[in-house]
Every structure is written in C-alpha cells, then in structure tokens.
Amino acid sequence: MRVITEAELRDQYKQAEFTSYRLPAGTGLTPSAQQFLSERRIKVLNGATDGLDMEPKTRPDARENGEAYSVLETGQKLDEKPEHLTHIHGRILVAKNHPRIKFRGKLDHLQALLISAIIDIEGFGYRELTRDLGEMLEYCRQIMSAEVTGAPLAPLTFRGLSNLEIREHSHHPRRHYDVSHIFIQPGHGRVMAQLNLLRTETRELELAAMDAFHGQPEGIERPEGMERPDILQSLNRLSSLVYVFMLQLVSGSYKVGS
Structure with missing residues (x-):
C-alpha cells in the first residue's frame, strides 16, 4: 500500500x-x-478520486478575516508562517523545539518503531503478539489525535484489563504469569530485544510528555487547560503494557504460529 x-x-x-x-x-x-x-x-x-478535494481555502487578507497566525510566546500576528515555527494548535505557532513539538516527534518515532517491530515479529511467527502490538500502535495514534485536537483520551485497556489492572500485572509477574521480573540478556533473543526497545522508547516518550504538559519549564508559556493528565497517565500505563508483553513472551503465553 x-x-x-x-x-x-x-x-x-x-x-x-x-x-x-x-x-x-x-x-x-x-x-x-x-x-x-x-x-x-x-x-x-x-474515495477513489486522486488528489485534493475541491475546497480550496481562500484568504485574501488574513488579518481582516481574523485568520492571521499568532505566535504563542509573543502574541505576534503573522500573515505567513515562518519556517522556524510550526502549528501547536489551529493557527497558533511555536518554535519547532517547543516541548509539545518534541513530544509529537517522540510519539511519531515510537509509532515508527512499532511498525518495524510488527513486521519483524510477524516474520518470527508470533501472530498474537503482532496483533497486540497493532492495538498498541492504534492507541498511539489516538494519543496523537487527542494531543493535537485537544480531545479527551480514553484510558488504556488491554484484553479486558483496566488501566489499573495493567499496572498490577506488570508489578506482580509471579502472581499473574508465574515468572520473575525480567533482566534482559542477549540470550532472550531478537523478539524480546524488540519489545525491550519499545519499552525504553515508551519511557522516553513519558519523559517528553512531562516536559510538554507538567509544570512550567523556564521560558515556556503554557495556556490554561494545556496540561494533559490523561495523556501522562496513559503513557505510564503504556510502558507497563509493553512489559506485560515481555512477561507473556517469557512465560510462554505467546507461541509461534498462534
């Protein structure tokens, strides 16, 4: 495709x-x-028709129509978007190294790693694990949409496990999977290494989200309502979910051919 x-x-x-x-x-x-x-x-x-839909945006005078760009940090109004700025919301612009833009880049990177892992792990024959990673990829896309549009993000769930139950399973592997906590070694193999990479990248994404949504970093203007506790909590659970995948792999829950 x-x-x-x-x-x-x-x-x-x-x-x-x-x-x-x-x-x-x-x-x-x-x-x-x-x-x-x-x-x-x-x-x-x-649809089958290639290209743009016939709804061009006409803007003879951006300032007169109230469609001028606005720079978040300064309030400056601009008719055209400079290359060093990018959209944070609607026609509001920020520098491309703004914490929220960095967060979006990290989230984009995680999705790229997920796609690569899905392709590789499918090649090893772990179909169920591949499907679970596909669900994780879809949830990452929901995070991106919620962050960009400001819409609320639904809590993360997995196979009937609630947000809190995912955390419980990751904290008590002996109770739920009859295995101990995992200390990754090369001998665990390629599939486990892929999952561990996803886990660490998810933790990095959580840190980027803290910079973007929590507190008040020096020099960053944060409008009211921009903090996203729903995204922060979901990312914390997302790293727990990847660890649950790892526990299920080492316990034999995921099998080649199924």
Missing part, C-alpha cells in the same frame, strides 16, 4: 491551501502526515 507523506502534503498545501483532502483509494497516511492534517483541521475524505 502506498502511503502519503507529510512532505507531499506540505508541497500541495504551499501551492494552494485546502480545507479537506481526498485520500486516494488504496493509500494511507504516515503518522506525520496525519499530524499535518490534524493541526490544520483538514478533513480527510476517503
């Missing part, structure tokens, strides 16, 4: 801004392309 990249969308948007995008049949969007469309409130339409 062909995927549409952020670079392609950005080039088309520079030529003529649009409010909706018709996704050609048999194609998908990369995570960064999804973010590009979400940030600009561009509606994605599915």
